[in-house]
Amino acid sequence: MTGTTAELVERARALAVAGERAILGIVGAPGSGKSTLAAALAEALGPDLAVVVGMDGFHLSDAVLAAHGARDRKGAIDTFDDAGYAALIGRLADARPGDPPVYAPAFRREIEEPVAAGVEAPSHVPLVITEGNYVLQPSGAWPTARARMAEVWYVEVPDDVRLARLEARHRAFGKSPREAARWARGSDQVNAELVAATRAAADLVVETG
Numbered sequence: 001m002t003g004t005t006a007e008l009v010e011r012a013r014a015l016a017v018a019g020e021r022a023i024l025g026i027v028g029a030p031g032s033g034k035s036t037l038a039a040a041l042a043e044a045l046g047p048d049l050a051v052v053v054g055m056d057g058f059h060l061s062d063a064v065l066a067a068h069g070a071r072d073r074k075g076a077i078d079t080f081d082d083a084g085y086a087a088l089i090g091r092l093a094d095a096r097p098g099d100p101p102v103y104a105p106a107f108r109r110e111i112e113e114p115v116a117a118g119v120e121a122p123s124h125v126p127l128v129i130t131e132g133n134y135v136l137q138p139s140g141a142w143p144t145a146r147a148r149m150a151e152v153w154y155v156e157v158p159d160d161v162r163l164a165r166l167e168a169r170h171r172a173f174g175k176s177p178r179e180a181a182r183w184a185r186g187s188d189q190v191n192a193e194l195v196a197a198t199r200a201a202a203d204l205v206v207e208t209g
Helices: 005-014 034-045 064-068 083-094 140-144 159-172 177-186 187-196
Strands: 020-028 050-052 102-108 114-122 127-132 151-156 203-208
Touching: 005 020, 005 127, 020 034, 020 083, 020 187, 034 050, 034 151, 050 083, 083 102, 083 127, 083 140, 083 187
Parallel strands: 020 127, 020 151, 050 127, 151 203
Antiparallel strands: 102 114
């Protein structure tokens, strides 16, 4: 379906029940606009109703990737700490008003590294929005995280738009035009095809572009 922003905000608002905690997952291929949608929902709902905790905070560090010979595949499914992400989602799902806040790692694109305790999720906030490429994957610990989510939305965008966004992002963070195109059409595209295979498992498909 193609939902208007207002319709999507109201669907998310229905999950934000005072005194409870719900997790909304947003999944899509690299460059599909997951982060943009998550941020727009959180802004519309306000900080007392929603907070965004991204999956990208569970990127393995460059040092760990290099030790495993995987630096050139950064972003692939095996370059994330899926068990750590599932454990965090469990903690977030179990939190209730009066509990201590949960601190989550964040990914900083300016340094291309995860940063510990980069996001605070206060216990009174009823909705946590989490976004990432692999939320619906059937392998590893991803299903454990998915089981704690009330809904998962799949964000879909035309490939030409997505690829242009990816190349622009890579250039913005220091890659040459040639390197940006190589990443977007190489490693990122492999990941995109893996993510696309999970589309049918989503509760809602959001078409953007």
